[in-house]
Amino acid sequence: MNLKTFNRKTDKDRKPLKAFLKKLDKLVPEDMPLIVAEEDAKMWAETDCLSCANCCKKMTPTFTKEDVQRISAHLGMTALAFRKKWLYKEEGTGDWMNTSIPCQFLGTDNMCSIYEVRPADCAEFPHHHKQPFDSYNDTFTQNLDYCPATYNLVQRLKKRVEKEYVW
Numbered sequence: 001m002n003l004k005t006f007n008r009k010t011d012k013d014r015k016p017l018k019a020f021l022k023k024l025d026k027l028v029p030e031d032m033p034l035i036v037a038e039e040d041a042k043m044w045a046e047t048d049c050l051s052c053a054n055c056c057k058k059m060t061p062t063f064t065k066e067d068v069q070r071i072s073a074h075l076g077m078t079a080l081a082f083r084k085k086w087l088y089k090e091e092g093t094g095d096w097m098n099t100s101i102p103c104q105f106l107g108t109d110n111m112c113s114i115y116e117v118r119p120a121d122c123a124e125f126p127h128h129h130k131q132p133f134d135s136y137n138d139t140f141t142q143n144l145d146y147c148p149a150t151y152n153l154v155q156r157l158k159k160r161v162e163k164e165y166v167w
């Protein structure tokens with residue numbers, strides 16, 4: 001699914017996928033790790049992040065202390081100067097986030113200009129490999145609004161689980 005098609009998806013289209021993830025909070029097929037691994041591999045075979053970059057355009061990563069130190073050193077800045085220039089501290093969580101959305105490190109070619117030293121949150125996005133998968137249902141529910149890869153994976157999981165299990 002390309003970004004244009006994804007952006008045309010409505011709340012109505014996302015509703016059954018969100019309901020599926022909610023149900024997955026309580027009922028988890030025993031083969032879930034295998035099903036996720038298989039469907040995720042198939043999904044990535046037909047997904048091109050470089051033609052999308054929606055996560056970098058519409059969301060902000062969380063920057064850990066280690067991320068700030070590594071990236072600021074890479075850019076030849078102090079951690080303090082880096083935070084002052086690009087980040088703010090979120091109230092409540094105390095997490096460091098981007099002031100600018102889209103991300104200041106996103107190039108016009110959808111490439112990340114600090115790819116080798118990017119935040120761990122970016123490197124792990126969209127978190128499909130996290131174990132157990134269902135403990136990240138809230139994250140996936142939120143990301144259904146932003147990430148075509150997550151949308152596609154949850155769509156595949158729903159189809160397969162409903163076909164193979166009493167659900």
Ligand code: SF4
Nearest residue numbers: 049052053055147149
């Ligand atoms: S991870 Fe998701 S939102 Fe980010 S570029 Fe890939 S498909 Fe797009």
Ligand code: SF4
Nearest residue numbers: 056103105106112122
């Ligand atoms: S640091 Fe790179 S990968 Fe992370 S949001 Fe910014 S452009 Fe995207």
